[in-house]
Amino acid sequence: MSLYDDAVLVLKDYEGRDGQQRELRDVYLEHLAQHPDGMYKPCGAGHVTGSALVVDPVGGRVLLTLHRKLGLWLQMGGHCEPGDTTLAGAALREAVEESGIPSGLTLLAGGPVRLDRHPIPAPCNWHLDVQYVAVAPAGAEAEISDESLDLRWFPYEEVASVADTSVVRLLEAARERLGA
Numbered sequence: 001m002s003l004y005d006d007a008v009l010v011l012k013d014y015e016g017r018d019g020q021q022r023e024l025r026d027v028y029l030e031h032l033a034q035h036p037d038g039m040y041k042p043c044g045a046g047h048v049t050g051s052a053l054v055v056d057p058v059g060g061r062v063l064l065t066l067h068r069k070l071g072l073w074l075q076m077g078g079h080c081e082p083g084d085t086t087l088a089g090a091a092l093r094e095a096v097e098e099s100g101i102p103s104g105l106t107l108l109a110g111g112p113v114r115l116d117r118h119p120i121p122a123p124c125n126w127h128l129d130v131q132y133v134a135v136a137p138a139g140a141e142a143e144i145s146d147e148s149l150d151l152r153w154f155p156y157e158e159v160a161s162v163a164d165t166s167v168v169r170l171l172e173a174a175r176e177r178l179g180a
Contacts, residue, residue, distance in 0.1 A: 001085075002085075004038075006085065006086045007087045008029065010086075011025050014112055014115070017114070021114065024117055025115060027128075028128050028130075031046060031126075038128075039080050044124055045126070046120075047079070047080070047124065048087070048129075049077055049079055049080065049128065049130070050077060050078070050080060050084075050087050050094060050132070051074075051077020051078070051131050052077060052091045052092060052133060053131065053132075053133050053134065053167075053170050054095055054105065054135075054142075055178070056136045057178050058138060059153070061153045061154060061155050062154055062159060062174075063076070063099055063151065063152070063154075064152060064154055064162070064167070065147070066148055066149040066152075067147070067149070068147055068148060068149050073152075074163070075170060076095040076097075077094045077095070078094045078098075078147075081093075088132060091112075091134075092105060095134040097145060098145050098148065099142050099143075099145075100145055100151070101137075101142055103137075104136070104137030104140060105134045105136060105137070106134065107134055108133040108134070108178070110177060112130045113132065113176075113177050114131040114169060116166045117129070118166065131173075133174040133177060156175065156180075
């Protein structure tokens with residue numbers, strides 16, 4: 001099965017938390033139906049990305065990266081690569097690369113927790129982000145990557161004061177899935 005086929009199956013199975021999320025899922029599926037290259041960065045109409053919010057449920061905190069290009073505190077994530085075979089695998093790969101946590105990150109069962117579509121500068125138009133939750137092992141220590149200006153653990157309660165609404169909504173969905 002190709003990455004494209006996996007993404008279509010993941011999106012078809014995604015039920016979403018509300019009508020807005022289900023509508024967004026349909027936008028993603030329509031995009032992929034119209035753009036067979038819609039999984040990768042060269043697709044000028046936009047492309048699917050995979051991200052993961054790294055959480056430490058025991059410590060009640062999340063790991064955010066200060067994105068080098070955007071200057072915003074965000075979850076780990078990015079573009080799918082030719083070697084990726086699943087969307088979840090792409091999100092986990094990005095989480096490992098950007099968090100510097102070499103082992104022990106595991107994606108929360110049940111598939112993605114949220115979708116977020118956001119505009120990006122030309123030549124592309126949109127990131128169609130499929131968002132997962134990665135649970136960090138106890139005592140995990142993060143190490144900054146070249147893609148970040150900074151990397152920091154934030155208590156759940158502080159996220160709204162440092163991150164934009166997309167990250168806050170992702171954390172809400174993550175906490176709901178975790179029962180926290």
